[in-house]
Amino acid sequence: MTLAAGAMGAWTLDESRHMRECLHPADYYSSSYYEIWIKALERLLARHGFVGAAELETGEASPGGTAPKRVLKAADVPAVLARGGPCDRPVEAAPRFAVGQTVRARNMHPTGHTRLPRYVRGRTGTVEAVHGGFVLPDSNAHGGGESPQRLYTVVFAGRELWGEAADPALSVSVDAWESYLEPA
């Protein structure tokens, strides 16, 4: 149902992820995975005017509400799922960082959506791969446009993340957008 409603095209994947994260922590951690999806879907439908609070409360449809741009039909499901939603976008600027370069994940704490995990913020790692441009979730989740940036796979030593007692044979990588990183 989440996929079918998402196919109306009223919100982005990033907005729906952010909506799930915005559930109250007690609600988030006491809900199963798909309960979180449904609760977020209800809020997305309300935010975008498709259903009202009273309709969600009673389950009874009232007239009115936003008209969808499109409604997914069964016959189109195979093609829509096969196409997916590629997030790569051309970026003209040269990469700021190179493979093998030492970088630091920015110590930043935005109030909105981000995909930089807290446990790497302020930590130093090595660029392992330089990818092309990808839609920036921090912007796209909030209606700010796709604002694509280059993506980098950055590897951190376990001890850099977790201290001297950490497993010396552990390394962890994240995929980080360019603005998440700074030279170290």
Next chain:
Amino acid sequence: MDARVRALETLLVRKGLVDPAAIDAIVETYETRVGPRNGARVVAKAWADPAFAAWLREDATAAIASLGYSGRQGEHMRAVFNGDGMHNLVVCTLCSCYPWSVLGLPPVWYKSPPYRSRAVIDPRGVLAEFGLELPAETAIRVWDSTAELRYLVVPERPAGTAGWDEERLAGPASRGAMTGPARPAGRGAAGTVRTTWAGSWGSGRSRPGAPSRISMPPGKSARSA
């Protein structure tokens, strides 16, 4: 929760926002056509065909698409190979990003907060709880799927499979082995994730076996890796 989902579906259908036949088609896709057997065929081909393995290492998206697997949550793929003293483990600490096109929808343990938090800080301990004891000298690389790249682990080809064709080789490549917490089932190797984990991290919520749109796909939710 089932009642809440059904009420919402009824509401959306009455308002003309979703087509129930489309929902059925989506559920059917992930119940019958998209699942870990897709990934197993990719891995089997990599084991059997060095040229395909090289392509998979170089451009996983194209190599996997050549077998007919592409689309939603598999748009951008990277294959990571176990071997040479390195074991790979995939997690999404931020939500539950998972390579749907080759492995289907994620199992319950993959989505659970304990797995998502502990996989990056104590992966060796997590693997041991799954029944996979690695020597201390085996390096562990954890891939946190923070962007739209999706990771497929290519395990080492199990011993005792010399001469097997691709179809037979696809047997040992389990869902757990292609995510990290298991070895492919060769002779005497653990091939599936111990059910203690799946059971203790929320199978009660997933209602495996019940044809529910909350827990879809029911047949693939928690019981096996």
